[in-house]
Amino acid sequence: MNGPLFTDLAGLDDLRQGAQKHDKKALLETAKQFESIFVRQLLKSMREANAVFEKDSPFNSSSMKFYQDMQDQQLALDMSSKGGLGLAEIIAEQLQPDGKHLMPASALGVNRHFAGSADESAKSLALPAKPGIKPAASAVADTAGSDAPAAKADSEQPQAAPTPAPALDFDSPQSFVGSLLPYARQAASALGVSPQVLVAQAALETGWGQKILKGKDGQSSLNLFNIKAGGQWDGDKVTASTLEYDGGKPKRETAQFRAYQNPAQSFSDYVKLLKESPRYQDALKWVKEPARFLQELQGAGYATDPQYAKKILQVLDHPALSKGTP
Known part of the structure; x- marks a missing residue:
């Protein structure tokens, strides 16, 4: 042996x-x-x-x-x-001794139902990109087509210099928060929830950015909330093995998840999911109470992990989020 x-x-x-x-x-x-x-x-x-069946057995x-x-x-x-x-x-x-590893919900089991185009909703949350990196709005224009007329520049009005988007740095919980908080603030404003709650949920889903789902080419999906790719999704996808919970019992499954070009699209997709899906309307009634909001999300089937809401609340107590944010 x-x-x-x-x-x-x-x-x-x-x-x-x-x-x-x-x-x-x-x-x-x-x-x-x-x-x-x-x-x-x-x-x-x-x-x-x-x-009980072995009572009269000779063995x-x-x-x-x-x-x-x-x-x-x-x-x-x-x-x-x-x-x-x-x-x-x-x-x-x-059990990692460094305390930096949180298992994402994608490994613990998620059950996402979402239809719609991330490109359409990304317009409202797109941040200007750093020099040399295509901004979210440009990415939307490239993928959505060129039917819409281009905005006409007004030469008589001074143009404000674009604010550079934060560089993505997920080397630590603090850098994870600093990278995503600007996007989270815009998304939180659209939902009425605290931006720290959204960052905490993304931290749990991705293990502070260390476990973001990747494609076969190793390219990050930037899917910060592990939204699955349903039948109506025609964008990029990544395939990943997940541990789903069925009746409280874990089982291994393979599923497809959406892939985005930038964090703005991921946050936009999440906002659109919550605002347009009937199943999450009760959760939106409790956006001012994080514990109840997260519990309602879990109850509506956002994730199959029975401890999902509790784990996000635990992440909220992390020093990177609880002791001041950038």
């Missing part, structure tokens, strides 16, 4: 020593141990559920149950070591 053995106590001691040295490999192996415990509990529950003996328990322990360890349920990676991210 090439896999680990549940009787390998020396291996557990190696994990302990590796954890003391903050070894990331040891952290992942420890997470696999946690996953194997979870799998073993599932197997135990299955055994107990079938116990119903203490020695047989002893060997079954050994088999279940080894099976659970083998499944976790081979990525059976995919929980080990999630646990390892949450």
Whole structure:
């Protein structure tokens, strides 16, 4: 047998020593141990559920149950070591000692329903771009077509110099907040909610920008709220594996998500989703109360994670958001 053995106590001691040295490999192996415990509990529950059928079985003996328990322990360890349920990676991210990793909702399970064009709504939130980078309004014009007449410049009126858009920097929670807060303020103004709430939701969805979904070419989707690509979406898409919750039970699924050219489009899409979808109208009644607003979003099915609202509120308490913002 090439896999680990549940009787390998020396291996557990190696994990302990590796954890003391903050070894990331040891952290992942420890997470696999946690996953194997979870799998073993599932197997135990299955055994107990079938116990009534084994009452008169000739195999119903203490020695047989002893060997079954050994088999279940080894099976659970083998499944976790081979990525059976995919929980080990999630646990390892949450146990990172640097405190910077928050697992995005895309991994924990999301259920988005949204129809419409991000290009149309991005016009209201587009920020002027830095030199050499196409501004959001130009991107909209390129993708929406050239049917609309160009605005005529008034040479008699002085033109204000465009304000450069903030450079995207997601190296830390503080830089994540600084990069997205200008967009969040405009989106929050359209919804009536606090901009910090939107940044906190984006932080949870993307792990402070470290887990933004990417295409096969490695290009970032800039999908800050993990909105899925429905049948009416004709823009760019990325495909990602997600962990959805069905009746409180996690299951692995593959889904397509929208891809944007800039953060303005992502925030615009989110605003349009909430304002135009009937399912979120109750949530918009509570925009002045973040806890209730987020709970209503969760209840309306924005995400399948049963702890979604609670996790966003926890992000709101992060120093990057709670102790003053740029």
